[in-house]
Amino acid sequence: MRIQKxxxxxxxxxxxPLLFYIFLSLGINNFAKLPVLTKNVIDVxxxxxxxxxxxxxxxxxxxxxxxxxxxxxxxxxxxxIYKPFYGFKDFQLMVIVPKEVEEDVRKLQKEIGAYTxxxxxxxxxxxxxxxxxxxxxxxxxxxxxxxxxxxxxxxIDKDVNLRGRTDDEDSADGKxxxxxxxxxxxxxxxxxxxVKVVLAEYRLALKKNNADxxx
Numbered sequence: 001m002r003i004q005k006x007x008x009x010x011x012x013x014x015x016x017p018l019l020f021y022i023f024l025s026l027g028i029n030n031f032a033k034l035p036v037l038t039k040n041v042i043d044v045x046x047x048x049x050x051x052x053x054x055x056x057x058x059x060x061x062x063x064x065x066x067x068x069x070x071x072x073x074x075x076x077x078x079x080x081i082y083k084p085f086y087g088f089k090d091f092q093l094m095v096i097v098p099k100e101v102e103e104d105v106r107k108l109q110k111e112i113g114a115y116t117x118x119x120x121x122x123x124x125x126x127x128x129x130x131x132x133x134x135x136x137x138x139x140x141x142x143x144x145x146x147x148x149x150x151x152x153x154x155x156i157d158k159d160v161n162l163r164g165r166t167d168d169e170d171s172a173d174g175k176x177x178x179x180x181x182x183x184x185x186x187x188x189x190x191x192x193x194x195v196k197v198v199l200a201e202y203r204l205a206l207k208k209n210n211a212d213x214x215x
Contacts, residue, residue: 034155034197037177038162042137044094047126051094057198058156059093061181062135064149067104073181074108077153078116080187085195086120090158090202096134098148099125138162140177152178153191155198163198165190 044060045052053060059081064070074095085091097105105123112118126134131148139162144150154177155163168176168190179191 032197033201034163034194035166036157036161037164037166037175038137038139041139041156041160041162042134043160044096044124044134047096047130047134048124051122051124053094053156053160055090055158056156057088057091057158057195057202059091059195060154060156061093061095061152062131062144062148062150063095063097063101063105064145064147065098065101066147066149067101067108070149070151071108071111073151074112076184076187077181078112080184081153081191081195082120083116084192085199086117088199091199092120092122094122094124096124096126096131098131099127138177141173141175142177150178151180151182153181153187154178155191155194157198158202163194165194 041053043053044058045054059077061074061077063074077093082093086093095105102125105125109118109121109123112121128148132144135144135148135150138154140152140154142150142152157163162177164178165171165174165176167174170176176190179194180186
């Protein structure tokens with residue numbers, strides 16, 4: 001009986017952690033990751049020293065100067081993406097804004113903040129050239145409009161890469177660089193799923209690293 005207990009203890013101490021490690025490794029290797037579409041975009045820290053993409057999972061938008069006309073897009077993003085995910089430690093939302101509409105942005109912040117915990121909202125004021133340079137580094141298949149606005153929201157990972165889809169059924173070449181904030185269905189059915197995938201990637205990677213240290 002003592003010998004049997006000895007083997008049970010040895011199994012629990014050595015074999016179980018090893019099996020757990022193998023399980024995590026297989027999970028990481030077989031997990032369907034969200035594709036990287038553009039590597040090493042410019043970090044927002046080049047514009048504002050108080051903000052960064054590095055080591056964060058960031059949703060990025062470009063508001064433009066016609067704040068009143070396009071603010072509904074941010075309300076959609078707030079409801080469908082920000083609220084479900086803002087509780088995650090390294091998640092943040094970044095709105096890039098031309099400096100000349102600073103007062104309009106303050107009003108918008110109050111409107112959103114009336115019913116939202118804005119702890120992970122970040123509004124970055126920048127000049128026109130800085131905004132254009134940052135956006136161009138995303139290397140998407142569309143340009144900002146004349147007001148420096150895009151109706152798309154973008155996913156930037158912790159390594160400062162742009163994530164998206166390469167097999168999107170609604171895109172001519174299958175590439176989905178950004179998610180249409182004007183469409184609640186697009187945010188709900190595509191972007192929400194893709195943010196979940198990116199967050200799951202990092203959770204699995206963290207579990208694997210913890211398992212490595214324990215073995």
